[in-house]
Amino acid sequence: xxxxxxxxxxxxxxxxxxxxxxxxxxxxxxxxxxxxxxxxxxxxxxxxxxxxxxxxxxxxxxxxxxxxxxxxxxxxxxxxxxxxxxxxxxxxxxxxxxxxxxxxxxxxxxxxxxxxxxxxxxxxxxxxxxxxxxxxxxxxxxxxxxxxxxxxxxxxxxxxxxxxxxxxxxxxxxxxxxxxxx
Numbered sequence: 001x002x003x004x005x006x007x008x009x010x011x012x013x014x015x016x017x018x019x020x021x022x023x024x025x026x027x028x029x030x031x032x033x034x035x036x037x038x039x040x041x042x043x044x045x046x047x048x049x050x051x052x053x054x055x056x057x058x059x060x061x062x063x064x065x066x067x068x069x070x071x072x073x074x075x076x077x078x079x080x081x082x083x084x085x086x087x088x089x090x091x092x093x094x095x096x097x098x099x100x101x102x103x104x105x106x107x108x109x110x111x112x113x114x115x116x117x118x119x120x121x122x123x124x125x126x127x128x129x130x131x132x133x134x135x136x137x138x139x140x141x142x143x144x145x146x147x148x149x150x151x152x153x154x155x156x157x158x159x160x161x162x163x164x165x166x167x168x169x170x171x172x173x174x175x176x177x178x179x180x181x182x
Contacts, residue, residue, distance in 0.1 A: 008156050011096045016050045018137035018153040026142070038139040040126040046138050047093070054093035056129065059103055061121060062086040084108060084117045087124035091132035104131035 008015040025042045029035045047054055064085040068078045086107045093100055106128030108120035115123075134140050137152060144150045 006156060007158055011156060013050050013096045014137060015153065015156040017046070017095070018140060018156060020141050020153070021046070021139050036142055038130070038142065040129065043130050043133045043138060047133055047136075051093040051095055051136075054091060056125075057090050057092075058121070058125070059088040059090050061117075062088065062105070062124075084120040084124070087121055087128065089125055089128035089132065091129065091136075093136075095136065100136065102132040102135045104128045104135065106131065 006014075021038050021042065026036050026038055029037060061084050063082050066080045066083050066085060068076070068080075070076050086105055088103055088105050090101060090103045092102075106124035106126065108115075108123035108127070130139070134143065140152070141150045
């Protein structure tokens with residue numbers, strides 16, 4: 001098996017995918033949730049701008065039981081069986097000449113009475129696409145709890161200390177090595 005260094009020259013698309021999403025494009029989580037997120041339309045643009053067209057397909061709709069609820073208006077809804085509670089989707093694209101296939105589940109958090117199965121599949125699709133894109137490095141920095149946990153873009157940059165927006169590099173010294181096995 002050939003060993004090669006993971007770097008910006010040999011992996012320019014991966015380098016671009018792993019850049020920080022600019023702060024102006026990051027949203028705060030809705031009330032009652034923690035963290036930050038990148039909206040679906042930003043993720044799609046990041047993928048299109050970096051890898052071009054990609055394949056996106058539904059692998060499996062996940063159905064299950066959704067508990068009943070009483071709405072703020074006082075409407076009572078019974079539990080539902082067999083409603084869409086999530087889905088598994090597949091992303092396939094070419095990154096730096098290599099076809100990459102990623103499958104991730106997506107959830108749909110709204111109650112079953114607020115939407116129909118089609119709407120829930122769309123919500124699950126958006127969630128799954130964000131998770132698949134994260135596996136390619138898109139907005140991966142948001143999953144790191146501390147700046148010193150974010151290092152992949154710096155490794156790809158060869159340890160350069162770039163300070164431009166979209167490429168905040170922290171946590172890895174210039175002489176640290178990370179190798180990719182093909």
